[in-house]
Amino acid sequence: MNSSQSKTLVVPPQSYKSIGTKSEKFLQDFYRQGLTTPCRIPILEIVNDWPEFEEQTGFQLVAEELPPGVLGRTDFVNNLITIPPETCVAAKNGDGRARFTIAHEVGHVWLHNVFFKGCILENRILTANRACMKTYEDPDWQAEAFASALLMPSTTMATAISNGLSIADMQMLFQVSYKAAIKRTEIMKKFT
Numbered sequence: 001m002n003s004s005q006s007k008t009l010v011v012p013p014q015s016y017k018s019i020g021t022k023s024e025k026f027l028q029d030f031y032r033q034g035l036t037t038p039c040r041i042p043i044l045e046i047v048n049d050w051p052e053f054e055e056q057t058g059f060q061l062v063a064e065e066l067p068p069g070v071l072g073r074t075d076f077v078n079n080l081i082t083i084p085p086e087t088c089v090a091a092k093n094g095d096g097r098a099r100f101t102i103a104h105e106v107g108h109v110w111l112h113n114v115f116f117k118g119c120i121l122e123n124r125i126l127t128a129n130r131a132c133m134k135t136y137e138d139p140d141w142q143a144e145a146f147a148s149a150l151l152m153p154s155t156t157m158a159t160a161i162s163n164g165l166s167i168a169d170m171q172m173l174f175q176v177s178y179k180a181a182i183k184r185t186e187i188m189k190k191f192t
């Protein structure tokens with residue numbers, strides 16, 4: 001079976017704009033200064049070390065091995081985010097891709113928890129053929145957009161872009177990968 005025929009989960013559609021608003025709410029709740037100062041958003045610390053995240057969302061992070069090719073997992077039944085131990089160590093050491101993986105799973109919690117909890121209660125999961133699904137209904141597309149907006153908020157990215165910062169500068173400042181910084185810059189120029 002190729003990927004275009006595989007079934008995938010569908011969630012209510014969201015735009016870059018609505019996801020951006022939700023990532024800003026996350027920062028208001030957990031790391032307000034990230035909205036005004038271009039900086040490294042301490043995503044691992046927020047989820048793993050600070051009590052507010054679990055108090056508000058009910059979710060905990062566990063460092064456990066996952067099957068090959070699975071970067072992270074969010075379990076809506078047990079309220080767990082699972083991240084492989086080596087990814088947690090890499091994120092602690094400032095690796096942009098590892099930090100993005102954690103932010104992606106946090107995106108599933110922040111954007112999809114209420115929806116999936118409802119699906120579980122009603123024993124109803126919406127799926128579609130990947131080929132038929134609209135991009136905006138793909139939970140992974142939404143989680144990627146959330147991670148990008150969370151680690152590089154539109155407010156501080158706009159400042160970085162207007163100040164003529166290079167992609168390498170942004171990488172250092174926000175502690176993200178080169179690829180993530182380029183993609184976020186493109187989205188900012190296109191949608192804001």
Ligand SMILES: [Zn+2]
Pocket residue numbers: 104108139140143
């Ligand atoms: Zn995902």
